[in-house]
Amino acid sequence: MVICCKVDIKEGEKIRRFLLDNNLLNKNYSLKKEDDYLYIPLINLNEDIKKDINELINKIINKIEFVEVNDEYLKKAKKRQMNFRGYLLKNFKKEVEEGLIALSYDVIGDIVILQISDEINEEMRKKIGKTALKLIPSIKSVFRRKSNIKGEFRIRELELLAGEYRTLTLYKENGYKLWVDVEKVYFSPRLGWERKRIMEKVKFDDVVVDMFCGVGPFSIACKNAKKIYAIDINPNAIELLKKNIELNRLQNKITPILKDVRMVDVKGNRVIMNLPKYAHLFVDKALNIVEDNGIIHYYTIGKDFNDAIELFKSKCNCEILEKRVVKSYSPREYVLVLDILVKNI
Numbered sequence: 001m002v003i004c005c006k007v008d009i010k011e012g013e014k015i016r017r018f019l020l021d022n023n024l025l026n027k028n029y030s031l032k033k034e035d036d037y038l039y040i041p042l043i044n045l046n047e048d049i050k051k052d053i054n055e056l057i058n059k060i061i062n063k064i065e066f067v068e069v070n071d072e073y074l075k076k077a078k079k080r081q082m083n084f085r086g087y088l089l090k091n092f093k094k095e096v097e098e099g100l101i102a103l104s105y106d107v108i109g110d111i112v113i114l115q116i117s118d119e120i121n122e123e124m125r126k127k128i129g130k131t132a133l134k135l136i137p138s139i140k141s142v143f144r145r146k147s148n149i150k151g152e153f154r155i156r157e158l159e160l161l162a163g164e165y166r167t168l169t170l171y172k173e174n175g176y177k178l179w180v181d182v183e184k185v186y187f188s189p190r191l192g193w194e195r196k197r198i199m200e201k202v203k204f205d206d207v208v209v210d211m212f213c214g215v216g217p218f219s220i221a222c223k224n225a226k227k228i229y230a231i232d233i234n235p236n237a238i239e240l241l242k243k244n245i246e247l248n249r250l251q252n253k254i255t256p257i258l259k260d261v262r263m264v265d266v267k268g269n270r271v272i273m274n275l276p277k278y279a280h281l282f283v284d285k286a287l288n289i290v291e292d293n294g295i296i297h298y299y300t301i302g303k304d305f306n307d308a309i310e311l312f313k314s315k316c317n318c319e320i321l322e323k324r325v326v327k328s329y330s331p332r333e334y335v336l337v338l339d340i341l342v343k344n345i
């Protein structure tokens with residue numbers, strides 16, 4: 001049995017608030033409406049407390065009645081679910097502090113990718129995966145990063161921890177949609193804000209060259225431009241890019257090109273170089289693509305901007321319009337972006 005305060009429904013919210021503020025509300029049960037009355041569950045009260053409440057509540061309303069109600073009558077309030085980070089902190093605090101399990105994870109469509117070290121045994125990894133499946137909303141598959149990003153295609157190995165083995169998913173950001181295969185192409189949802197920043201800079205008469213386009217998130221973010229050349233060497237990325245062009249109805253603007261960018265002959269006034277680890281090797285090609293007074297969005301890895309600035313200053317007459325840290329890369333390094341106005345070469 002649960003003790004409830006039975007009050008006129010019109011006074012219900014006022015009394016509920018009062019009981020909540022005084023820690024008298026029993027949060028394990030829901031409130032129940034019946035006819036013109038509201039039954040508000042209370043924590044266990046002895047007769048003295050009941051008398052005190054009565055006096056207090058009588059100052060707010062004239063009549064209050066305490067009734068005992070069968071607890072099945074009051075629907076049990078849903079226990080507030082712990083979130084996944086809370087679960088990790090509660091059960092794996094030491095491993096989190098030692099860097100074996102990361103609190104951050106990537107959600108790409110209905111797929112989540114966790115960061116759990118090989119040092120955590122397989123049984124435990126799968127247990128964490130199953131919990132992620134329960135606690136992270138709208139998720140169908142849980143993977144963990146099994147390797148770093150590697151190779152020319154900049155992809156990583158994944159290990160399925162829970163849910164279905166499916167790596168293709170639909171991702172939404174900044175008002176556009178993208179098919180992404182988390183196993184076959186590079187994709188980072190952590191660049192969503194950066195893509196928005198570029199999106200806001202694009203002008204209607206821009207010709208964009210996205211030198212390392214992947215499935216096309218930057219190219220599609222530039223959809224207000226006049227023309228976009230989207231280049232990548234990974235056939236899976238270009239296949240998905242083609243689907244993404246259709247999905248976002250950009251057939252008239254984006255030209256997909258499956259080639260090594262060094263073999264592509266195009267020109268543009270806005271060049272995107274999103275290959276942070278190796279972009280420095282492609283600066284000459286970018287300078288060959290960019291028109292005078294065009295802009296290069298140069299992504300690189302470093303602890304500061306100095307090397308990148310020196311590299312460009314040594315090769316052309318340019319001005320750094322903007323520079324910012326995009327995300328962390330390793331404990332002491334960041335992914336950096338510089339917007340470089342190339343006046344002439």
Ligand SMILES: C[S@@+](CC[C@H](N)C(=O)[O-])C[C@H]1O[C@@H](n2cnc3c(N)ncnc32)[C@H](O)[C@@H]1O
Nearest residue numbers: 152153186187212213214232233234260261274
């Ligand atoms: C870091 S990913 C970026 C992908 C995409 N811009 C994004 O934000 O999701 C770099 C991409 O460059 C492609 N790539 C690497 N070397 C290339 C080259 N020489 N020519 C064209 N694309 C290349 C890889 O296949 C990969 O898809």
